[in-house]
Amino acid sequence: MEPIVFIGMMGAGKTTVGRAYAARHGLAFIDSDQELEARTGVSIPTIFAVEGEAGFRERETRLLAELLGREDIVLATGGGVVLRPENRAQLRRRGIVVYLHVPPEVLWERLRHDRHRPLLQVPQPRQRIFELYAQRDPLYREAADIVVDGGRMKPAAMLARVEDAVRGYLSGRGERAVIAQGEGDA
Numbered sequence: 001m002e003p004i005v006f007i008g009m010m011g012a013g014k015t016t017v018g019r020a021y022a023a024r025h026g027l028a029f030i031d032s033d034q035e036l037e038a039r040t041g042v043s044i045p046t047i048f049a050v051e052g053e054a055g056f057r058e059r060e061t062r063l064l065a066e067l068l069g070r071e072d073i074v075l076a077t078g079g080g081v082v083l084r085p086e087n088r089a090q091l092r093r094r095g096i097v098v099y100l101h102v103p104p105e106v107l108w109e110r111l112r113h114d115r116h117r118p119l120l121q122v123p124q125p126r127q128r129i130f131e132l133y134a135q136r137d138p139l140y141r142e143a144a145d146i147v148v149d150g151g152r153m154k155p156a157a158m159l160a161r162v163e164d165a166v167r168g169y170l171s172g173r174g175e176r177a178v179i180a181q182g183e184g185d186a
């Protein structure tokens with residue numbers, strides 16, 4: 001099966017929910033940012049500091065193309081992966097793409113003390129989240145096969161919604177209904 005790919009804003013729960021989804025379904029989990037950190041040996045903030053956002057985006061695009069070629073993985077992307085049209089096209093071509101949609105005020109509650117996201121190290125981080133949301137929400141919707149709405153819900157509740165949505169999506173694709181049944185029973 002092609003990769004199940006989580007997209008959405010910083011703090012939407014891509015890493016948290018993606019890892020849990022993979023564990024429940026016996027799939028390998030890869031987080032794009034963690035993979036970049038493992039390969040470069042430095043943190044995401046350090047990549048931004050040394051190469052700028054442009055350097056980070058180059059690495060992100062190359063890695064996305066590579067990982068979308070794999071089978072039977074769950075991929076958590078970084079929030080900015082949809083910025084490049086070529087990435088959106090790749091996502092649409094290959095991958096079951098799940099947009100975790102979380103409103104910006106909830107994202108802010110989760111991220112206000114976070115120091116690991118370089119784009120939020122600005123004087124007005126709350127405003128920045130709202131701006132990024134306004135810019136990116138249409139791009140996530142463009143790239144997604146499935147949109148899952150979340151708000152102030154625990155990761156387990158979000159995971160349950162994702163499982164329902166993916167199962168429904170797969171069962172609408174003919175032969176994949178068999179796979180979806182198996183996953184649902186797991």
Ligand SMILES: Nc1ncnc2c1ncn2[C@@H]1O[C@H](COP(=O)(O)OP(=O)(O)O)[C@@H](O)[C@H]1O
Pocket residue numbers: 008009010011012013014015016017076110152153154155156158
């Ligand atoms: N459903 C949720 N409810 C509350 N906190 C969450 C939820 N999902 C994730 N979090 C927390 O929000 C932060 C960001 O989650 P993360 O999975 O890293 O998001 P992303 O990878 O989309 O940026 C983490 O501290 C995580 O523990």
Ligand SMILES: O=C(O)C1=C[C@@H](OP(=O)(O)O)[C@@H](O)[C@H](O)C1
Pocket residue numbers: 008009010011014015033044077078079080081116117118119
């Ligand atoms: O939104 C973004 O542009 C970014 C999101 C981060 O990932 P998360 O969405 O997992 O926080 C990480 O890729 C980098 O800091 C840039």
Ligand SMILES: [Mg+2]
Pocket residue numbers: 014015031033076077078
């Ligand atoms: Mg993440």
